[in-house]
Amino acid sequence: MTTQHNKKLSTELPFDEVLELVQPMITSILLKCQIYKDFEYYRHIASIAVWNAWRKADQTKGLFSAYIYTTVKGEILKELSKEKSFENMNTPMDHETINYIRDHDISERNPALLEWFMSHLKLEERKIVLLFYVEGYSYLEIAKELGVSVEAVKKRRTRIMIKLRELLNSKEE
Structure with a gap:
């Protein structure tokens, strides 16, 4: 053998x-x-x-x-x-973000809170939030729209979510 x-x-x-x-x-x-x-x-x-x-x-x-x-x-x-x-074309929202937004009632049911939050963002940050969460753009589409890299958009989105959490936590106190 x-x-x-x-x-x-x-x-x-x-x-x-x-x-x-x-x-x-x-x-x-x-x-x-x-x-x-x-x-x-x-x-x-x-x-x-x-x-x-x-x-x-x-x-x-x-x-x-x-x-x-x-x-x-x-x-x-x-x-x-x-x-x-x-990965570049599809950007599913992570469960943590979905749960956080749901728990803090940032939705059509509470437009005042959403308006308050948006007023604390810079113009480019507002644009990213609207393109990503409202328009459903992918990271790649947002990167093209803003003329930056996909990685830059991902980092900025992360910073925006951190800012959202900090703003909501300070509002609750």
């Missing part, structure tokens, strides 16, 4: 053996792509990519191992790109 180390990677091998043989390759790709969280999710993406490479491979067109490598790395990079794009 031969060991895995002596087996040559080939499309002739059953898929489960191919997948087992390429596990070190997958780990290497994940580390090179700097994936340190959601490791199992990306390992699953890689396994699907190995399956697709195994099904579509043509040994006459080059090394099977190189084809697997490029297929896996391509799928991982594509998924990372999708994730980054999703």
Whole structure:
């Protein structure tokens, strides 16, 4: 009986053996792509990519191992790109913010409190609040509107939420 180390990677091998043989390759790709969280999710993406490479491979067109490598790395990079794009385009409100606003009744039911809060904000801060919470703009859309980076918008939104909490806490005292 031969060991895995002596087996040559080939499309002739059953898929489960191919997948087992390429596990070190997958780990290497994940580390090179700097994936340190959601490791199992990306390992699953890689396994699907190995399956697709195994099904579509043509040994006459080059090394099977190189084809697997490029297929896996391509799928991982594509998924990372999708994730980054999703983060930039969609900005779900965190539960803490939703709960805080709900608990302090900043809504249509209490426009005076909202007006009071907005009067304590600078013009750009008001614009961010309106674009983000009223218009539903994403970080990327707000960044384009203001001519700043996405990171700058995220930091400013965080500062606005801190300011909101401080204002509401001082109002309650």
